[in-house]
Amino acid sequence: MKTDRTAIAARRFSRRTLLRAAAVSAALPAVAHAQKATKITVWTWGGTERFQRRVDAFKRLFPDVAARIEVDVVSPGKQDGEVYQAFRLALASGNNVPDMVQMNYIGMPEFAEAGVLGDLGGMMKPYAGDLVDGARQLAAYNGTTIAIPYQMKGKVWFYRKDLFEQAGIDPAAVRTFDDYMVAGRRFHEKHPKSYIMNIGRTPIHYWYFMILSNWPETRVADRDGKFRILADAHFATLIDWLKTWRGSGIAFDTDDFSPAWQPAFADSSICGSPISNWMTDFLPKFAPEQGGRWGITLWPEFNRRGSEAGGGVMTIPEQSRNKEAAFEFASRMFLTASGSVDEWERTGNPTVLRSAQQEMLDRNASMTRPAGLTDAQWTVMPNNYFGRDFLRPILDSFDQFNVFPYDPAALAELDIMRRETEAYIGGSKTREQALQAMAASMTAQIGNPYKT
Amino acid sequence: MRLRRRARALQPWLFVAPFLLAFAGLFLGPAGYAFWLSFTRYRGFGVARWVGLDNYRFVLGYDAFWEMLGNTLFYWVAHAVPMMALALLLAVLVQRQAIGWTRSFKTLVFLPQMLASVATALLFQNIFGTHYGLVDRVLGFDTPWLTDPALSRWTVVFVLIWRGTGYWFIVFLAGLTTIPPEVDEAAAIDGATGWQRLVRITLPLLRPTMLFAVLVDAIVTLRLFNEPNVLLGKAGTLAPASAAPLLNLVVEQMHSGQFGAAAATGWLLFVLIAALTFAMFRVMRERAAA
Numbered sequence: 001m002k003t004d005r006t007a008i009a010a011r012r013f014s015r016r017t018l019l020r021a022a023a024v025s026a027a028l029p030a031v032a033h034a035q036k037a038t039k040i041t042v043w044t045w046g047g048t049e050r051f052q053r054r055v056d057a058f059k060r061l062f063p064d065v066a067a068r069i070e071v072d073v074v075s076p077g078k079q080d081g082e083v084y085q086a087f088r089l090a091l092a093s094g095n096n097v098p099d100m101v102q103m104n105y106i107g108m109p110e111f112a113e114a115g116v117l118g119d120l121g122g123m124m125k126p127y128a129g130d131l132v133d134g135a136r137q138l139a140a141y142n143g144t145t146i147a148i149p150y151q152m153k154g155k156v157w158f159y160r161k162d163l164f165e166q167a168g169i170d171p172a173a174v175r176t177f178d179d180y181m182v183a184g185r186r187f188h189e190k191h192p193k194s195y196i197m198n199i200g201r202t203p204i205h206y207w208y209f210m211i212l213s214n215w216p217e218t219r220v221a222d223r224d225g226k227f228r229i230l231a232d233a234h235f236a237t238l239i240d241w242l243k244t245w246r247g248s249g250i251a252f253d254t255d256d257f258s259p260a261w262q263p264a265f266a267d268s269s270i271c272g273s274p275i276s277n278w279m280t281d282f283l284p285k286f287a288p289e290q291g292g293r294w295g296i297t298l299w300p301e302f303n304r305r306g307s308e309a310g311g312g313v314m315t316i317p318e319q320s321r322n323k324e325a326a327f328e329f330a331s332r333m334f335l336t337a338s339g340s341v342d343e344w345e346r347t348g349n350p351t352v353l354r355s356a357q358q359e360m361l362d363r364n365a366s367m368t369r370p371a372g373l374t375d376a377q378w379t380v381m382p383n384n385y386f387g388r389d390f391l392r393p394i395l396d397s398f399d400q401f402n403v404f405p406y407d408p409a410a411l412a413e414l415d416i417m418r419r420e421t422e423a424y425i426g427g428s429k430t431r432e433q434a435l436q437a438m439a440a441s442m443t444a445q446i447g448n449p450y451k452t
Numbered sequence: 453m454r455l456r457r458r459a460r461a462l463q464p465w466l467f468v469a470p471f472l473l474a475f476a477g478l479f480l481g482p483a484g485y486a487f488w489l490s491f492t493r494y495r496g497f498g499v500a501r502w503v504g505l506d507n508y509r510f511v512l513g514y515d516a517f518w519e520m521l522g523n524t525l526f527y528w529v530a531h532a533v534p535m536m537a538l539a540l541l542l543a544v545l546v547q548r549q550a551i552g553w554t555r556s557f558k559t560l561v562f563l564p565q566m567l568a569s570v571a572t573a574l575l576f577q578n579i580f581g582t583h584y585g586l587v588d589r590v591l592g593f594d595t596p597w598l599t600d601p602a603l604s605r606w607t608v609v610f611v612l613i614w615r616g617t618g619y620w621f622i623v624f625l626a627g628l629t630t631i632p633p634e635v636d637e638a639a640a641i642d643g644a645t646g647w648q649r650l651v652r653i654t655l656p657l658l659r660p661t662m663l664f665a666v667l668v669d670a671i672v673t674l675r676l677f678n679e680p681n682v683l684l685g686k687a688g689t690l691a692p693a694s695a696a697p698l699l700n701l702v703v704e705q706m707h708s709g710q711f712g713a714a715a716a717t718g719w720l721l722f723v724l725i726a727a728l729t730f731a732m733f734r735v736m737r738e739r740a741a742a
Contacts, residue, residue, distance in 0.1 A: 079688045081707045088496030088709060110709055114498055201599050202692045253596070257687035259581040269583075412708035419516055419693045426601060426694065437515065444510050445713065447493075 038325040039070045040099040042314075045083045048073040050347070051102075054333060057342050062332050069325045080104050081411070084111075087317075091116055097319040099326040103147070105138055105310025106209070110408040112141040113450060118316045121145040123327045127335040134401030135352035138311050148327070150334040151312030151349040153276040154397030155210060155304065158283060160271040161295040163191055175301040177241070184250025187271070196272040198264060199246045200255035202422050205414055206308045210276070211238050213306030213404040220406075220413050225448025229439040235417075236435060243425045262286045274299050276308035277394045281348050284380035291385040296393045298400065310403040312349075348382060350394055357395060364391050409442075409449030416441045490715035500712070507716035511701075517717065520698045521724075526605060527680070527697060528673040531612040536665060539617050540658075543624035544650065558625075562618035569615065573682030576611050580683075598684055601694035608680045608695065612673070620665050627661030628654070663736045667729055674725050675699060 044051040051073045059066040076086035084107045090097045103111075111117050124145045128136060131149065138149035159171055167190035169183045184196040199207075212218050218234045221227045229235050245251045252270050254260040264270040265286040273279060283294060298304055314330045316323050333339040340351040341360050351360050365388050369378050378384055383391075407413070416438055424434035490507055494500035511517050542561060551557050564572065579586045580597035588594055597607050631654060639649045655662075676697045684691035690700050698721055705714035 084709075085496070085707060091497035110495070114495075116497070201596075201601075202686075202689075204686065205689065253599075254582060255599075255686055257689075258599075259577055259585075260583045263584045409708070412705075412710060415704050415708060422692050422694065428694075441514065441516070444513060445710070 037068055037070045038322050039072055040320075040322045040326045040329060041072045041074060041096075042100040042102070042326075042329075043074050043076055043083055043086065043098045044102045045075060045077055045080050047078075048075045051075075053346055054343070057346060058329060058333055058339075061338055061342060065328060065332060069329050071329060074098065080107055083107075084411075087111070091317075091319070094319070097317050099316065099320040099322045100330065101315050101317065103313055103315055105147075105313055105403060106406050106410050106414075108147060108313060108315060109141055109406045109410060111315070112144070112146050113408040116318050117146045118318045118320065118323055119144055119146060120148070120316065120327065123324075123331070124148070127331060130335075130353045130355050132352055132354055132357075132398050132401075134307070134311070134398050134403070137401070137403040138313055138352075147313035147315045148330040148334055149311060149313050149352050150330075150343065151278075152352055152398055152401060153278060153308040153311045154394060154401050155274070155299045155306055155308065156277050156279075156393055156397050157274045157297050157299050158272065158279055159196075159295050159297065160194075160268070160290075160293055162293050163187070163194060163268070163271050164295075166190060171295070171297045171300075177300075177302050180300050180302070181244075181248060181250060184245075184248070188250055191268075191271070194268050194271045195252040196250055197245065197274060198252040198254050198256070198261065198270045199242065200253055200258060201246070201425055202255055202418070203242050203425075204256040205418060206256075206276070207242065208238065208414060208417055208421075209404045209406075210306060210308045211241065211303055213402050214303045216305070216402055219404075220410070221442070221449050223450060225450060227439050227442045229435055229442065235438070236431060239421045239424050239431060239434060242421060246425055265290075277350070277397065278308075278348070280382040280386065280390065280394075284382065284385040288376070288379050288385075291379055292387065294386055296386060296390055298393060298397055305400045305402045307401050307403055310406070350391060350398075361391055361395075364388060407449040409446045412446055413442055413449070416445065486715040487719060489712055490719050492712045494711045495709035496706075496711050503712065507712045508720070511713060511716050511720060516693055517698070517701060517720075519693055520696050520701050523605065523680075523695055524674055524676060524698045527608060527612065527676055528670060530606070530609045531616070532666065532669055532673065535613045535616050536620060536662075536669070538613070539620035539665075540624050540662075542617070542621045543628055544654070546621075546625060547628040548646075558622070561621050564615045565618040567615070569678040570682050572611060572615050573679045576607070576614075577683050580607050601692075604684050604692075604695045608683055611679050611683060612676075615679075616669070620669070623665055624658070624661060627658050630661075631657045659736065659739075663732070666736075667732055670728060670732065671725055674721065674728070677703075 042051065055071045055073060058071065076083050080103065083101065083103070087098075087101055108117070120139075121144065124139060128139075128145070131139065132152070134152050134154070135149040138152065139145050139147050141147075157171060164171065164187070167187045169187060174180050174183050187194065187196045212234060215234050218232055219228060246253065252264055254264060254270075256275075261270075265283065268287075268290075273283075280296075284291065314334070316326050316330075320326060333343060334352065337351075337353060337356040337359060340353050340356050341363065343349055344351055344360050345363070351357055364383050367383055367388075369384075373381075420429065420434040420438045420441070423429040423437075424431055429437065489500065491502060491504055492500040493503045493507070545551050546554050546557065567575075577585075577598065582588070582596045582599050583594060585597065587597065595603065597603050635653055635657070636649055639653050644652070677699045680691045680695055680697055681700065684695050690696060690703065698717070702714045702717045702721070705711070705717060
């Protein structure tokens with residue numbers, strides 16, 4: 001009996017051992033495979049949720065590549081400035097430098113000039129020919145390719161078609177600054193509680209370079225560090241326009257993203273907004289019941305060229321240990337037709353690729369209400385809200401795209417410009433005083449922006 | 453014997469050592485580094501270039517620095533005087549049982565203090581919002597409470613008083629309970645009026661509490677940041693320069709990679725707070741001696 005039990009136990013043991021060994025052998029390739037996956041860290045702002053959807057799309061669209069590249073998304077803060085701050089600290093400590101950093105173009109020159117961003121010229125070469133011109137501008141700083149563009153922020157004018165028509169205003173006929181002022185007055189006369197635009201006492205930061213980027217030769221400082229605030233008349237033009245719009249009665253007295261901004265769209269106090277294409281994401285949510293009444297066109301000719309802070313880019317730090325993997329992720333998502341069109345469907349960012357534009361337009365034209373969408377969600381979908389042709393003017397704005405030549409101290413310069421412009425708008429300084437103070441403060445505070 | 457004496461002498465230091473180490477590592481060290489940084493041009497990475505007193509000269513010559521300093525001092529004085537007076541008045545009324553329902557009253561007065569400062573500022577942003585705020589809608593005004601430079605700072609002062617009164621009310625009430633009631637009773641028997649007892653007896657005996665209150669409130673207010681920026685700022689931007697406190701300059705400089713200038717501004721703020729604190733101590737002590 002004892003011998004039989006021992007024999008049975010021994011057989012069972014052998015069987016179990018064999019089964020375990022077989023299971024381990026089967027798992028080994030998977031383990032080895034998983035061990036080969038390269039983990040890259042990406043920094044973004046405003047939480048990780050939005051970027052995580054991008055990562056999920058990456059896994060869905062490119063499963064083979066996703067098996068090799070694992071993406072870890074980190075959000076150091078709510079705004080892009082906090083990402084730049086965290087990036088500076090990481091560079092200073094040498095620890096936790098990410099493999100990829102999302103930036104707005106305005107924040108990039110500081111790091112590009114310092115040489116901490118990787119040169120992507122070689123890796124971008126196969127894709128460069130398919131980029132629209134504006135995207136090629138976004139990818140480069142001072143002649144070197146150092147970024148993967150993913151979002152172009154062109155200038156488009158949102159306007160209430162119905163109310164403009166009632167006031168007898170054709171946006172296409174508004175060409176000069178004076179035409180714009182006349183249109184604004186006429187609109188307000190016809191609709192006394194409504195305005196053609198909004199601007200308050202403290203214009204939001206993007207107004208400045210949206211307007212200045214219209215003039216390709218305008219820059220804040222020369223390469224030798226000389227500030228051009230007094231030498232270039234466009235800075236005077238900029239602050240004059242901001243003050244005139246506010247004081248002329250054609251603008252609703254509130255600034256973008258102030259508490260009154262959203263309700264002012266909802267109750268039709270604001271019936272126009274010369275701004276950027278990302279507004280397609282906000283306006284439907286501000287005034288969902290106004291679907292079908294808003295049109296999109298280019299800015300008036302007198303300031304049609306340019307962009308809003310350039311646009312969004314992905315950069316790869318020089319210290320990154322996984323540059324190739326990081327580039328492969330970004331290039332798949334933004335520089336391939338399937339990735340970039342999917343990006344547009346998810347985020348509203350139009351593709352930066354020439355070859356994918358038609359596919360994007362075709363998909364938009366044939367888009368029906370996605371299954372499972374509630375009425376409220378469908379109402380605010382841009383192609384439902386603005387109409388199926390809403391992408392055309394946005395793509396047209398890319399033909400007018402120009403990236404302002406930001407320098408490494410762009411953020412500090414913007415703070416100074418805003419401060420003095422607010423003093424001018426508020427009446428505590430004359431135009432000359434404000435411009436002099438701008439120039440003096442930049443010289444004293446910044447010195448040569450190209451030297452630290 | 454000597455060893456035992458030495459050991460005994462060292463004992464208190466052992467108890468205090470954890471605090472001293474933490475203080476040195478978490479405060480003195482970073483403060484010293486910031487002090488050295490204030491003499492350099494440093495963008496947060498790369499090389500810190502020695503520039504001597506340049507950062508201090510730039511900051512002191514910057515009109516925005518003086519404007520923001522003026523705003524900070526305005527917030528301090530404009531809110532501290534009425535707030536302390538109100539808190540003291542309420543504490544005296546409660547202590548003298550002039551208000552019947554004291555438990556509920558104390559809770560009500562202290563309630564604003566229980567809200568976070570950011571939540572409070574957001575709440576009042578909706579109340580005082582231009583065009584669509586509660587005040588404008590209910591009263592039919594269209595007053596730019598938050599955008600007009602002449603009004604926006606007073607709105608911040610209002611919020612500071614609303615939120616801060618409860619805290620100092622409790623502090624003054626606690627201070628009043630340390631005053632022996634016999635002193636007040638004796639004065640009452642001698643024919644002193646309520647006002648005379650308050651001015652001649654209560655307030656002088658309450659001086660240490662008041663000194664504490666004024667000093668702490670001054671230090672906190674001179675480092676003000678949340679209320680003006682949440683109330684008057686927009687999404688992603690700080691309050692305008694016409695209403696910005698001095699700490700905004702430090703934050704702006706750090707965000708634009710001017711760490712040396714930010715450190716210099718921070719140290720100037722420290723010197724200002726230290727100087728004011730010292731001056732207030734002297735004044736209060738001289739008055740006590742007199």
